[in-house]
Amino acid sequence: MKIACLAGDGIGPEIMAEAKKVLAALDLPDIETADADVGGAAYKAHGHPLPPETLALCKASDAILFGAVGDPSCDNLERHLRPEQAILGLRQALTLFANLRPATMFPGLEDMSALRPEVAREIDLLIVRELNGDVYFGEKAIRTLDDGRRQGFDFMSYAEDEVRRIAHVAFRAAQGRDKRLCSVDKANVLETSQLWRDVVIETSAEYPDVELSHMYVDNAAMQLVRNPGQFDVVVTGNLFGDILSDQASMCVGSIGLLASASLGEAQTDFGTFGLYEPIHGSAPDIAGTGKANPMAMILSLAMLLRHSLGLEAQAQQVEAAVAKALEAGVKGADLGGGAGTAEIGDAIVDLL
Ligand SMILES: NC(=O)c1ccc[n+]([C@@H]2O[C@H](COP(=O)([O-])OP(=O)(O)OC[C@H]3O[C@@H](n4cnc5c(N)ncnc54)[C@H](O)[C@@H]3O)[C@@H](O)[C@H]2O)c1
Numbered sequence: 001m002k003i004a005c006l007a008g009d010g011i012g013p014e015i016m017a018e019a020k021k022v023l024a025a026l027d028l029p030d031i032e033t034a035d036a037d038v039g040g041a042a043y044k045a046h047g048h049p050l051p052p053e054t055l056a057l058c059k060a061s062d063a064i065l066f067g068a069v070g071d072p073s074c075d076n077l078e079r080h081l082r083p084e085q086a087i088l089g090l091r092q093a094l095t096l097f098a099n100l101r102p103a104t105m106f107p108g109l110e111d112m113s114a115l116r117p118e119v120a121r122e123i124d125l126l127i128v129r130e131l132n133g134d135v136y137f138g139e140k141a142i143r144t145l146d147d148g149r150r151q152g153f154d155f156m157s158y159a160e161d162e163v164r165r166i167a168h169v170a171f172r173a174a175q176g177r178d179k180r181l182c183s184v185d186k187a188n189v190l191e192t193s194q195l196w197r198d199v200v201i202e203t204s205a206e207y208p209d210v211e212l213s214h215m216y217v218d219n220a221a222m223q224l225v226r227n228p229g230q231f232d233v234v235v236t237g238n239l240f241g242d243i244l245s246d247q248a249s250m251c252v253g254s255i256g257l258l259a260s261a262s263l264g265e266a267q268t269d270f271g272t273f274g275l276y277e278p279i280h281g282s283a284p285d286i287a288g289t290g291k292a293n294p295m296a297m298i299l300s301l302a303m304l305l306r307h308s309l310g311l312e313a314q315a316q317q318v319e320a321a322v323a324k325a326l327e328a329g330v331k332g333a334d335l336g337g338g339a340g341t342a343e344i345g346d347a348i349v350d351l352l
């Protein structure tokens, strides 16, 4: 089995190195890794953030481990050449429409949550974020109107089949958890959201065992900090899911802890092809300082083992080692500790 490793920019290569240490420590037979350039690093080396050879490697692999992309020195490039287009391009080219972003409180981290410890302790939720549609992929431009004013626009849309397939993923995820699904939208204002809500309700007929509720996104943002324990699975669109998942990360202590899986429908013999990445970005403000927390990247590797390689036991082993490291006080600066990137990776390897 082949894992494509795309480290990317900023802290991407630093956290990827730690995930690779963990993978090596598992000593799995018949696993091969292959590296490729992506993001700003790929633009500088090949003139494109997602070079054809990188995409070809991803297509020829069983799973992709992805660090992060984003480089401030590329901010003035035309949009299609910017580093972020690489991750958007991969999600679209590989039809990775289902983005799973779990947020669970690790024991002993309650004091680092942005919430009161007794509130934070209740967090065990999964955000199912749609990843192939919404305002992200509609027509967009800055144009000049007849009267000379510049106008920016981004077309927001969802087709019913796009909503239906993510709703199925979310209902099935809820069936495997606490059987509660909250669909988050802005149906009081947006037609896109009205269709979303209608289709989620239609789909719910196939899942009578799952309790479905609906919430407007502004209320959901508030409820996430007021009483996050009320959520089991949250399903939402691309933009709302992006924002709510960063918010959820601070509820459990740090963005350096949240992993994600981006899945499609293509089945392999081993499981489901997917891309696995932390929810955070390239963190240019701390790149090169050795302060990045590699836990989100390592937990993304655990999700890869689970979803793409079917190695549930090894996935749990990695997750348990991360939890034990935290319990033992191995914490990066993001969690108020003094452990550096490599020190955290080494501690997790030792605990494995
Ligand atoms: N999937 C991705 O590759 C991805 C995701 C988000 C942002 N980005 C890109 O990353 C760049 C920076 O974006 P941003 O600053 O808005 O978001 P960011 O997530 O990179 O950083 C936000 C803040 O969190 C901190 N942080 C992030 N990850 C951390 C970690 N593992 N350990 C400790 N601290 C961590 C950073 O230091 C920063 O202060 C931009 O170019 C953005 O577009 C890429």
Ligand SMILES: CC(C)[C@H](C(=O)O)[C@@H](O)C(=O)O
Pocket (backbone or CB within 6 Å): 084, 087, 088, 242, 279, 280, 281
């Ligand atoms: C870098 C950006 C395109 C990306 C997104 O908005 O999806 C990021 O914020 C994420 O959460 O993965």
Ligand SMILES: [Mg+2]
Pocket (backbone or CB within 6 Å): 242, 243, 246, 279
């Ligand atoms: Mg984001």
